[in-house]
Every structure is written in structure tokens, then in C-alpha cells.
Amino acid sequence: MARIPVRRRRRIVRLLLAWYRVERRRLxxxxxxxxxxxxxxxxxxxxxxxxxxxxxxxxxxxxxxxxxxxxxxxxxxxxxxxxxxxxxxxxxxxxxxxxxxxxxxxxxxxxxxxxxxxxxxxxxxxxxxxxxxxxGAREPLVDTNVVRLFERLFRLEPDGRRALSPQLWALAATLVPRAAPGDFNQALMELGALVCRPRRPRCGVCPLEPVCATRCPRLRSVRFEAAPTGAVPAPSRSRARRGGRSGGQNRGRIGGAAGRHGPGGVR
Ligand code: SF4
CATH class of the missing domain: 1.10.340.30 (Hypothetical protein; domain 2)
Structure with a gap:
């Protein structure tokens, strides 16, 4: 499993929660x-x-x-x-x-x-x-917005869409804080939907820019283990654009591997 240094993890959590508490949509x-x-x-x-x-x-x-x-x-x-x-x-x-x-x-x-x-x-x-x-359970979330955000934030190798879904979930689990896990999860999705958008990400207003590997090449990328044969495919790009869910392991259920409020959403 990919490891993120504790300091970097804590900084991501702090910056993201601070942003979310000010910028979140009041739904x-x-x-x-x-x-x-x-x-x-x-x-x-x-x-x-x-x-x-x-x-x-x-x-x-x-x-x-x-x-x-x-x-x-x-x-x-x-x-x-x-x-x-x-x-x-x-x-x-x-x-x-x-x-x-x-x-x-x-x-x-x-x-x-x-x-x-x-x-x-x-x-x-x-x-x-x-x-x-x-x-308030310390449970991770991965949706299409989070996959895209992680790809850029950690410069995933190979990129998240080709990586095993379980590795993305494990990566998300390492980030979820004990305090305010629900806010943190919603903040990840909110940032993916509003700022780290599929096209033209708004890096200039992104709270994670100081810790984003795409913006700061000196930051290390995160390497996943190679996906073994039979790996669960990541969400397709067409579904990701719709903000839809996919994930073969959850087919027929709500809330598989992808998300609930896509980049076009106003959540
Ligand atoms: S700095 Fe840009 S690429 Fe990095 S997470 Fe923020 S919006 Fe995405």
C-alpha cells in the first residue's frame, strides 16, 4: 500500500477542512x-x-x-x-x-x-x-471526484483509473481523520466537484495547491502496486463526467466506486 508521510497527511486534512468550512455549499x-x-x-x-x-x-x-x-x-x-x-x-x-x-x-x-x-x-x-x-465513523469515501483529485494531488502511478479500486479506498482510509470524518469526506468530494474539476482545474484558488504533487514537482508521487489480472476496473471517463457511479463489485447497488455529485453538480 502506498504511504503518505504523516506530516503531509495532516496538512492535507487541515487545509481541506478549513476550506470546506468556509466554501461549502449550503445544501x-x-x-x-x-x-x-x-x-x-x-x-x-x-x-x-x-x-x-x-x-x-x-x-x-x-x-x-x-x-x-x-x-x-x-x-x-x-x-x-x-x-x-x-x-x-x-x-x-x-x-x-x-x-x-x-x-x-x-x-x-x-x-x-x-x-x-x-x-x-x-x-x-x-x-x-x-x-x-x-x-461520525472513520470510514473513507471514493467517488469519481475523489479519484480525479487523488490522481492529481498525489500524481498517482499508475493513474487512479487504472489502479485497483481497493488501493484507492485504502489511500482514502489513511487520510480520514478521527475528528470530523464526515466533513472531511464531503470536503474531498466538494473540492473535486468545484475546484479540481475534470477540465480546467482551478488551482489558483485550491487550498491544496501547496501540497499538490501536480503543482509542486518536488513532492513525491504515490505509487500503487501493479493491478493483478482480474482487477476491478475504475470508473469510465463517460461515467465520471456524469458524476455517476460504477464499480463492478457493487453493480446494482447505490454507491459503488464512483460518486454522487459530479463536476456539473451544485452541491
Ligand atoms: S492544485 Fe490544482 S491539480 Fe492540485 S488538487 Fe488543487 S485543483 Fe487539483
């Missing part, structure tokens, strides 16, 4: 701490532009503010709210998750990424997002 799911609302936002954001998600998210949590109310609603009602966003399977998954957890004591959802992944439709990304953002 409705960032104003709440309720795990159900955070899970709903994660599932609605799958392969969908943030500005389209905002009104649907508001409508959804107003109608069904907890799993109990969602599970009691007819599935057709839930889908009527979520289907206009496309990717029609997510309404069914939200309803199925609600039905599965409704009888658990509040906040209903399990706290660990491993348990979350046992719920219908929840992949590694969504489990990590909910565990870290809602429960």
Missing part, C-alpha cells in the same frame, strides 16, 4: 444530523445533479421524515416522488430500507458501514457516507 442535507435524511439525500444524489435533487429531497423528508412513515406509505407514492429524478430503482430501495429498519429504535439505521451495507441497495460508497456523515 439542505448539510443542515441536518438525522441519519435517515442523510441516507435519503445520498440515494437521491446517485447519478443526479444536485440542483434537481434539492426539491425532491425536501418533498421526500417532509412527507416521510423517518423510516416508519416511509414504510407505512404505499410504494407507488414513494416512487411518484423519486421517479422524476430518473434511475427508478431508488424509490424501491428507500421503501425497502425503511421497511427493514422501521422497528429498530431511533435513529433506526445501523451505525456502521458494514451493517449499512446489508441494507437493500446500499453499496460501499453510500454506507461510508452515511456512517461518516451521520454517525
Amino acid at each position: 439542505p442535507w448539510r443542515q441536518v444530523a438525522d441519519p435517515w435524511a442523510i441516507l435519503v439525500s445520498e440515494i437521491l444524489l446517485h447519478q443526479t445533479q444536485v440542483d434537481r435533487v434539492v426539491p425532491v429531497y425536501r418533498d421526500f423528508v417532509r412527507r416521510w421524515p423517518d423510516p416508519t412513515s416511509c414504510a407505512a406509505a404505499p410504494l407507488a407514492d414513494v416512487k411518484r416522488v423519486t421517479d422524476p429524478l430518473g434511475y427508478h430503482v431508488r424509490g424501491g430501495w428507500l421503501h425497502a430500507i425503511a421497511s427493514r429498519v422501521r422497528d429498530r429504535p431511533p435513529p433506526h439505521l445501523p451505525r456502521t458501514a458494514a451493517e449499512l451495507r446489508r441494507l437493500p441497495g446500499i453499496g460501499r460508497y453510500t454506507a461510508g457516507a452515511v456512517a461518516s456523515i451521520a454517525f
Whole structure:
């Protein structure tokens, strides 16, 4: 596994969190701490532009503010709210998750990424997002924005799209701080979406410029082990542009290897 010096890691965390606390977009799911609302936002954001998600998210949590109310609603009602966003399977998954957890004591959802992944439709990304953002668990996230950011920040060799997905996740895991893991994960994705964009990255306003290997050639690149035969392919570039998710190991689940709010998003 690639190693990042502790000082560099700490500096990345400090710079990124400071930037995020000032520059982050004020989105409705960032104003709440309720795990159900955070899970709903994660599932609605799958392969969908943030500005389209905002009104649907508001409508959804107003109608069904907890799993109990969602599970009691007819599935057709839930889908009527979520289907206009496309990717029609997510309404069914939200309803199925609600039905599965409704009888658990509040906040209903399990706290660990491993348990979350046992719920219908929840992949590694969504489990990590909910565990870290809602429960403060030290879980990493990797989406297409994070892959691109890591490629540039660490000058990955070989580049992240050809590297094994597990190595990217391991790299992300070494960075997640004990304090504010959810903020850190969201900050990584936010920076990838707003600043370290696919085209024309805004290095002049990037908080990580002093620690970016692409901008500072004296900084060492990060070398991954060569991918063995049968490695999980990284997200395709077309999917990355859409901000969509991919990842063969999570096919059919929300939150595989790629992300929730792409460069065109307004999250
Ligand atoms: S300095 Fe530029 S290339 Fe490096 S992380 Fe920031 S935006 Fe990306």
C-alpha cells in the first residue's frame, strides 16, 4: 500500500477542512444530523445533479421524515416522488430500507458501514457516507471526484483509473481523520466537484495547491502496486463526467466506486 508521510497527511486534512468550512455549499442535507435524511439525500444524489435533487429531497423528508412513515406509505407514492429524478430503482430501495429498519429504535439505521451495507441497495460508497456523515465513523469515501483529485494531488502511478479500486479506498482510509470524518469526506468530494474539476482545474484558488504533487514537482508521487489480472476496473471517463457511479463489485447497488455529485453538480 502506498504511504503518505504523516506530516503531509495532516496538512492535507487541515487545509481541506478549513476550506470546506468556509466554501461549502449550503445544501439542505448539510443542515441536518438525522441519519435517515442523510441516507435519503445520498440515494437521491446517485447519478443526479444536485440542483434537481434539492426539491425532491425536501418533498421526500417532509412527507416521510423517518423510516416508519416511509414504510407505512404505499410504494407507488414513494416512487411518484423519486421517479422524476430518473434511475427508478431508488424509490424501491428507500421503501425497502425503511421497511427493514422501521422497528429498530431511533435513529433506526445501523451505525456502521458494514451493517449499512446489508441494507437493500446500499453499496460501499453510500454506507461510508452515511456512517461518516451521520454517525461520525472513520470510514473513507471514493467517488469519481475523489479519484480525479487523488490522481492529481498525489500524481498517482499508475493513474487512479487504472489502479485497483481497493488501493484507492485504502489511500482514502489513511487520510480520514478521527475528528470530523464526515466533513472531511464531503470536503474531498466538494473540492473535486468545484475546484479540481475534470477540465480546467482551478488551482489558483485550491487550498491544496501547496501540497499538490501536480503543482509542486518536488513532492513525491504515490505509487500503487501493479493491478493483478482480474482487477476491478475504475470508473469510465463517460461515467465520471456524469458524476455517476460504477464499480463492478457493487453493480446494482447505490454507491459503488464512483460518486454522487459530479463536476456539473451544485452541491
Ligand atoms: S492544485 Fe490544482 S491539480 Fe492540485 S488538487 Fe488543487 S485543483 Fe487539483
